[in-house]
Amino acid sequence: MHTDRYRLHDGPLLRRLMECPPPGGQIHTVRSLAAATGLSYSKIQKLITEDRPTATLAEADRIARELRVRRKALFSPSSSPSQDGDTREETPDGPR
Numbered sequence: 001m002h003t004d005r006y007r008l009h010d011g012p013l014l015r016r017l018m019e020c021p022p023p024g025g026q027i028h029t030v031r032s033l034a035a036a037t038g039l040s041y042s043k044i045q046k047l048i049t050e051d052r053p054t055a056t057l058a059e060a061d062r063i064a065r066e067l068r069v070r071r072k073a074l075f076s077p078s079s080s081p082s083q084d085g086d087t088r089e090e091t092p093d094g095p096r
Contacts, residue, residue, distance in 0.1 A: 003056055003057075004077065005055070006055050006057060006060040006077055007054050007075060007076055007077070008047050008050065008054070008055070009073075009076065011050040013074065014047060014067075015048050021068060024068060026066075028067070033063070033066060037066050039059060047063075063075075
């Protein structure tokens with residue numbers, strides 16, 4: 001089954017929106033945003049650090065809604081459905 005992936009534009013921007021929300025928004029820590037969106041702490045953390053900068057459409061929508069921004073302010077469709085955002089390079093001896 002194909003799941004659309006959305007790539008985060010900028011991890012530091014996500015962090016800034018969590019710490020300095022738009023009017024009417026709530027300040028969030030990684031844990032509070034995870035709890036509010038139903039995502040795991042590690043998922044939010046990996047988005048911020050850009051270790052795994054992709055999310056499903058539903059995840060991207062929940063994050064954007066909670067931060068009171070449009071999805072396209074944070075995410076854009078990933079260029080490849082198989083692109084998972086891993087930044088580690090695979091070598092014959094394992095990941096680097």
